[in-house]
Amino acid sequence: MADEPMRVAVLGGGSFGTALASIAADNGARVCQWLRDPQLAEQINREHRNSRYLPEYAINPAVRASSDMQAVLEGAELVLVAIPSKAFRDVVRQARPWLNADQILVSTTKGIQEEGFKLMSQILEEETGFAHIGVISGPNLATEIAQKQLTATVVASDDALTRTRVQQALSCDYFRVYASNDRYGVELGGSLKNIYAIAAGMAAALGMGENTRSMLMTRALAEMGRFAVSLGANPMTFLGLAGVGDLIVTCSSQLSRNYRVGYALGQGKNLDEAVEALGQVAEGVNTIRLVRDKAQADGVYMPLAEGLYQVLFEGVPAREMARMLMRGEQSSDVEFVLPREAVQQAHRRVEAGEEKP
Numbered sequence: 001m002a003d004e005p006m007r008v009a010v011l012g013g014g015s016f017g018t019a020l021a022s023i024a025a026d027n028g029a030r031v032c033q034w035l036r037d038p039q040l041a042e043q044i045n046r047e048h049r050n051s052r053y054l055p056e057y058a059i060n061p062a063v064r065a066s067s068d069m070q071a072v073l074e075g076a077e078l079v080l081v082a083i084p085s086k087a088f089r090d091v092v093r094q095a096r097p098w099l100n101a102d103q104i105l106v107s108t109t110k111g112i113q114e115e116g117f118k119l120m121s122q123i124l125e126e127e128t129g130f131a132h133i134g135v136i137s138g139p140n141l142a143t144e145i146a147q148k149q150l151t152a153t154v155v156a157s158d159d160a161l162t163r164t165r166v167q168q169a170l171s172c173d174y175f176r177v178y179a180s181n182d183r184y185g186v187e188l189g190g191s192l193k194n195i196y197a198i199a200a201g202m203a204a205a206l207g208m209g210e211n212t213r214s215m216l217m218t219r220a221l222a223e224m225g226r227f228a229v230s231l232g233a234n235p236m237t238f239l240g241l242a243g244v245g246d247l248i249v250t251c252s253s254q255l256s257r258n259y260r261v262g263y264a265l266g267q268g269k270n271l272d273e274a275v276e277a278l279g280q281v282a283e284g285v286n287t288i289r290l291v292r293d294k295a296q297a298d299g300v301y302m303p304l305a306e307g308l309y310q311v312l313f314e315g316v317p318a319r320e321m322a323r324m325l326m327r328g329e330q331s332s333d334v335e336f337v338l339p340r341e342a343v344q345q346a347h348r349r350v351e352a353g354e355e356k357p
């Protein structure tokens with residue numbers, strides 16, 4: 001049995017799903033990829049190309065693509081779900097009749113479902129009740145993976161079998177898979193960073209410099225940590241690839257679709273134009289709204305998410321918002337070292353004349 005090739009199913013025919021399918025096939029797995037578009041499936045089988053999402057990429061010819069969900073899932077040990085968050089639950093429901101509890105189900109999607117503020121692996125769990133559930137997240141621009149640029153990702157699951165089999169299926173010379181047992185933290189990091197990638201793209205289009213980008217990324221991390229703590233998650237996970245790592249790449253690269261949406265907005269396009277010009281999913285647009293609402297409801301201080309919400313959805317000019325943020329209340333650098341409240345209390349005491357130089 002040990003020598004039998006692993007059987008992998010990938011649901012989703014976008015750029016990330018395609019790249020992961022091909023890596024698994026390079027590693028000797030038997031890979032079937034499900035796409036809803038039969039013509040694109042046919043092209044992958046015939047030309048080993050996905051002209052819609054990764055036109056330059058030579059897909060491993062062993063990847064078999066199909067729009068027949070049952071055929072793709074039959075016999076699969078590992079199922080990777082690479083479907084945008086808006087359609088994720090629907091697709092899992094479609095797949096459900098052909099899933100079984102021995103399978104390993106892994107989400108690659110960095111988004112949040114509005115109802116119940118659910119992350120994608122929670123949807124996998126809810127829809128199936130299975131034990132082997134995980135996520136993949138990290139600084140993983142699909143276009144660079146397709147160029148075989150050296151890349152690292154994280155597989156997160158509290159189930160050791162899931163972590164181990166995903167590492168075996170996907171690790172190769174140019175793709176390194178680290179393990180984490182903090183599924184929620186890894187998944188949350190991947191979703192939150194999309195918000196700040198939009199802000200970074202916008203800042204770049206407005207001609208802001210590297211100091212600004214660096215400030216933005218670091219304060220984003222502070223804000224993400226605060227949000228994680230409010231949800232009972234472990235903020236330390238954000239020091240890894242799925243937090244800092246993914247923030248760096250998506251806040252720095254034109255290859256990030258979230259960054260590109262922000263860039264287009266910074267150039268003066270409206271949100272609909274920016275999203276339409278992209279033609280692919282930019283999860284951050286929806287995530288901003290959900291996170292801002294959740295932060296407001298839970299009383300979490302997230303000035304960047306709030307500011308970006310006002311720019312995207314309430315028409316506040318980005319430069320004016322940047323000015324307001326710069327003039328916001330005095331704060332602490334690393335709140336786990338010096339709490340924000342301590343800084344504010346000190347200001348209040350000095351202003352009240354209780355402490356003098």
Ligand SMILES: NC(=O)C1=CN([C@@H]2O[C@H](COP(=O)(O)OP(=O)(O)OC[C@H]3O[C@@H](n4cnc5c(N)ncnc54)[C@H](O)[C@@H]3O)[C@@H](O)[C@H]2O)C=CC1
Nearest residue numbers: 013014015016017082084087108109110140141142280281
């Ligand atoms: N592209 C990237 O660089 C990376 C993407 N991701 C995440 O992976 C997820 C999927 O991303 P990509 O593959 O890049 O997306 P994509 O935008 O390239 O393609 C999404 C795929 O899902 C399909 N799809 C959309 N709605 C559907 C529906 N209702 N039913 C069936 N199929 C549907 C599309 O046809 C397409 O094949 C995203 O949520 C993203 O956050 C994660 C890491 C890297």
Ligand SMILES: O=C(CO)COP(=O)(O)O
Nearest residue numbers: 138139140141256257258
């Ligand atoms: O998550 C990603 C890279 O890690 C992909 O980012 P975009 O969805 O912004 O393209």
